Amino acid sequence: MLTQQKIIHALKDVEDPELHKSVVELNMVRDVHIEGTHVSLTIVLTIQGCPLKAKIKQDVETAIQALGATAVTLQFGSMTDEERKQLTASLKKENTTSEGMPTMLREDSGVTFIAVTSGKGGVGKSTVTINLAAALARQGKRVGIVDADIYGYSIPTMMKITEKPTMIDQMAVPVTKEGVKVMSMGFFSKDNQPVMWRGPMLNKWIRNFLVNTHWGDLDYLLLDLPPGTGDVAIDVAAMIPQAKEIIVTTPHNAASHVASRAGVMARHTKHEILGVVENMAFYETSDGERNYLFGKDGGSALAGALATEVIAQIPFAQPEENTGSSVYDEDSVVGEAFTHLAEDIIHIN
Known part of the structure; x- marks a missing residue:
């Protein structure tokens, strides 16, 4: 039986192909709905017009279909300015020490x-x-x-x-x-x-x-x-x-x-x-x-x-x-x- 928990767990293995981080870790997965074996969800991209959107779509659909879904309806959105600032701050924190050194x-x-x-x-x-x-x-x-x-x-x-x-x-x-x-x-x-x-x-x-x-x-x-x-x-x-x-x-x-x-x-x-x-x-x-x-x-x-x-x-x-x-x-x-x-x-x- 499909559950939201199972879907989120499966999507932890799907990476943003540019940042090489899980779409779940990046909080890109939104609005998951399940009707029988039909799953609909939204993936919020870091920027509009993401050049590798097709890759993300394929990987998300493959991961969910592997759970038994017969249909996957995927919509794309984009992060707000505030969400992008938070993501940038998080990435920069990874890139630098507390002293500001790379x-x-x-x-x-x-x-x-x-x-x-x-x-x-x-x-x-x-x-x-x-x-x-x-x-x-x-x-x-x-x-x-x-x-x-x-x-x-x-x-x-x-x-x-x-x-x-x-x-x-x-x-x-x-x-x-x-x-x-x-x-x-x-x-x-x-x-x-x-x-x-x-x-x-x-x-x-x-x-x-x-x-x-x-x-x-x-x-x-x-x-x-x-x-x-x-x-x-x-x-x-x-x-x-x-x-x-x-x-x-x-x-x-x-x-x-x-x-x-x-x-x-x-x-x-x-x-x-x-x-x-x-x-x-x-x-x-x-x-x-x-x-x-x-x-x-x-x-x-x-x-x-x-x-x-x-x-x-x-x-x-x-x-x-x-x-x-x-x-x-x-x-x-x-x-x-x-x-x-x-x-x-x-x-x-």
Whole structure:
């Protein structure tokens, strides 16, 4: 026999697909009525026009039908402004300690922070970030990316992300692509307009990405830092002292020489250097011959200077033609290289 108690209990397993919390816990279930085997109810969404409303509808209907209901009439409403404020306050309370520090920055949070940096632009730092993140996600890890290159944001374009984060009052829900949660200045800049800010505003936005974003539970948060040793790199070093760093370079001696400065800064801020990733290391022809278009051994020279090791050599390859995305298929040569890198990082940590 169907009862309201049984229905509420069944719906505890239905999650809001963005917040990853039960629709019951979020108080989204309202006005449950039962007439024989016909159930009617209202689901109150966090915002009007919720992009994943169809997913919620399917999951609610499936859960109730599993109890024996032959018909489910589902209506949607939306939270009031006051309810959204209360929800935002609750989420923010989860995200911050009593001192206002982001909860994920506590030593016992279980989150491993990896800052991906380089000495100069154009070496493929963002490519390394998104492909490492995707590879970690394929290994079953919960992964997020902060596109901390505020001036040169590129992650949404490279991952072919067209939607925007959902905003619940002042709390952002990151966009998920390739199993990775993503936040970027690119979501908030209209028509590719340049960002013209000085240091204090940069610090504010990096902090916003940590505090006012509902990341949920993460195993890894990758930060795609701007090249060099400027304000953002300094702020991240101060804000996340436990972060580990990957230094990206090409094999070219000039690139590796400049990248050594980023490594020296990592040592100065006491960030552990996980190693060097040598991107665009070689081009492999169909017969297996390797052509070193940017020279050789730049990564090894950088690793030697920083007393670390080369943890990956990523070959040249075309982006996935069918998608236009810069995330490589896991079965491709480049994808396999990032799979090995992800496995090594998981083993290290």
